[in-house]
Amino acid sequence: MFSISSAYITLEVKLGLKVTGRCAVTFKTVSGTFFYEMEQDIKRFLTSLQPEFDLAYRAVTDSYGYMWIVFEGKRIEDLLAALTATGDMVEEKGFSDQLLAAxxxxxxERQGGGHQYLIYNYRRNNFYPFVPTGQKTRDTEQEMIMMSAIGEEMPFEKDMTLWYPLWDLPLKSPG
Structure with a gap:
């Protein structure tokens, strides 16, 4: 996942894609004490990071029962460290099968500021692009352009049928 720490520069130079300062990790929630304790551990850990890093986070549960830990910050390095540490905590607590994506x-900026995403699939250990264009529609041509720009720099999913759309991403600031 750390390959994104350099690939974002290529995306900006080649395609005009700028990091927004938002990212998220998502995992399927389960009932039970151990999962609840893990959630609390993650929140305590992330709260402890806030004085040291310029980083905010919030937890959101979507309509499919997935918890999203959404991060906002100015430095990609801080975002990546917090996101990776959160994923590691989920794995260490025995819930790695619940991890879906980062x-x-x-x-x-070259196309009016529309949002585009790189999605990291934990199960397949690679990235794929996602460019939503409206209600349940996507721009596969732009996704291919993203992949060709950084496909050599990071592990990319070659099978496009596995480029699963994640609709209604909760990355925007609430309110």
Whole structure:
């Protein structure tokens, strides 16, 4: 996942995609004490990071029962460290099968600021692009352009049928 720490520069130079300062990790919630304790541990850990890093976070549960830990910050390095540490905590607590994805948001300055995403699939250990264009529609041509720009720099999913759309991403600031 750390390959994004350099690939974002290529995306900006080649395609005009700027990091928005928002990313998220998502995992399926389960009932039970151990999962609840893990959630509390994650929140305590992230709260302890806030004085040291310029970083905010919030937890959101979507309509499918997935919890999203959404991060906002100015430095991609801080965002990546917090996101990776959160994923590691989920794995260490025995819930690695619940991890779905990490999502990194970019704004396309050359095309009116529309949002584009790189999604990291935990199960397949690779990235794929996602460019939503409206209600349940996507721009596969732009996704291919993103992949070709950074496909050599990071592990990319070659099978496009596995580029699963994640609709209604909760990355925008509430309110």
């Amino acid at each position: 999502v990194f948001e970019f704004a396309n």
